[in-house]
Amino acid sequence: MGYNLLKGKRGIIFGALDENSIAWKTAEQVHEEGGKFVLTNAPIAMRMGQINDLAKTTNSEIIPADATNLEDLENLIDKSMEILGGKIDFVLHSIGMSVNVRKGNAYTSQNYSFTQKGWDVSAGSFHKVMQVLYQKDAMNKWGSIVALTYMAAQRVFPDYNDMADNKAYLESIARSFGYFFGRDKNVRVNTISQSPTPTTAGQGVKGFDGFIAYAEKMSPLGNATALDCANYTVAMFSDLTKRVTLQNLYNDGGFSNMGVSNEVMETFMK
Numbered sequence: 001m002g003y004n005l006l007k008g009k010r011g012i013i014f015g016a017l018d019e020n021s022i023a024w025k026t027a028e029q030v031h032e033e034g035g036k037f038v039l040t041n042a043p044i045a046m047r048m049g050q051i052n053d054l055a056k057t058t059n060s061e062i063i064p065a066d067a068t069n070l071e072d073l074e075n076l077i078d079k080s081m082e083i084l085g086g087k088i089d090f091v092l093h094s095i096g097m098s099v100n101v102r103k104g105n106a107y108t109s110q111n112y113s114f115t116q117k118g119w120d121v122s123a124g125s126f127h128k129v130m131q132v133l134y135q136k137d138a139m140n141k142w143g144s145i146v147a148l149t150y151m152a153a154q155r156v157f158p159d160y161n162d163m164a165d166n167k168a169y170l171e172s173i174a175r176s177f178g179y180f181f182g183r184d185k186n187v188r189v190n191t192i193s194q195s196p197t198p199t200t201a202g203q204g205v206k207g208f209d210g211f212i213a214y215a216e217k218m219s220p221l222g223n224a225t226a227l228d229c230a231n232y233t234v235a236m237f238s239d240l241t242k243r244v245t246l247q248n249l250y251n252d253g254g255f256s257n258m259g260v261s262n263e264v265m266e267t268f269m270k
């Protein structure tokens with residue numbers, strides 16, 4: 001059921017790869033709430049073709065862009081404003097990838113050219129997206145920019161590898177750029193820190209089954225799903241959260257404030 005929370009708003013959604021993607025669910029919920037948007041992903045991800053189905057069901061156009069490439073981003077933002085008929089109200093950055101994780105390199109055995117590439121895709125791209133939006137003055141007043149992150153930015157999750165460092169950097173960019181976007185353009189910038197979620201990126205992390213099950217047992221409300229994340233993002237795009245900015249917002253069923261739960265204790269009791 002929609003509430004028309006995003007009626008009349010225009011946006012760009014990065015990172016819908018397949019129907020498990022958090023960005024895919026977000027696009028569906030934004031559509032349900034009356035928002036119009038352009039879908040974008042890396043040209044290589046387009047080859048899988050599934051994004052075309054999402055474009056059809058949400059009545060949106062697709063513009064390929066590698067989020068680490070400034071020319072691609074400039075083209076994306078110019079064309080999006082043309083297609084949508086005006087400046088942008090909301091942007092979702094839902095992008096992450098570690099080459100070290102993909103290649104099975106331990107945190108203690110990094111290939112630093114992989115580290116740099118993973119940083120550029122997962123964190124640097126967020127700065128690039130915002131810099132292009134800022135310099136083109138492409139955001140409407142009271143617009144909202146959200147990026148997705150994970151709690152490994154604050155706490156140790158050994159197998160999250162260099163993505164932990166990338167997420168810490170991403171969250172810092174949200175605060176630093178959020179200051180300038182707030183002061184100069186009345187635009188808010190936040191990160192949503194999401195529970196482990198079974199997506200392509202999520203399942204790439206070694207031991208994912210273990211830590212999603214652990215998080216479920218630790219969280220009083222259980223893990224937040226991709227749909228829960230989509231709904232939270234809709235709230236952050238809506239006018240109901242106008243003065244929330246520079247925040248890292250946990251959407252994790254309470255996990256981040258837990259020490260231990262009875263369910264987890266039970267597995268250690270003799």
Ligand SMILES: NC(=O)c1ccc[n+]([C@@H]2O[C@H](COP(=O)([O-])OP(=O)(O)OC[C@H]3O[C@@H](n4cnc5c(N)ncnc54)[C@H](O)[C@@H]3O)[C@@H](O)[C@H]2O)c1
Binds near residue numbers: 017
């Ligand atoms: N799945 C989880 O457990 C989890 C938990 C917390 C946060 N997150 C974050 O949520 C976001 C979305 O991930 P997801 O779990 O939906 O997985 P996903 O694999 O569906 O999405 C990741 C997306 O990043 C895109 N991408 C990679 N390189 C790119 C580039 N150069 N340019 C543009 N796009 C590029 C991929 O094509 C893909 O669509 C990521 O930032 C991820 O770190 C995921």
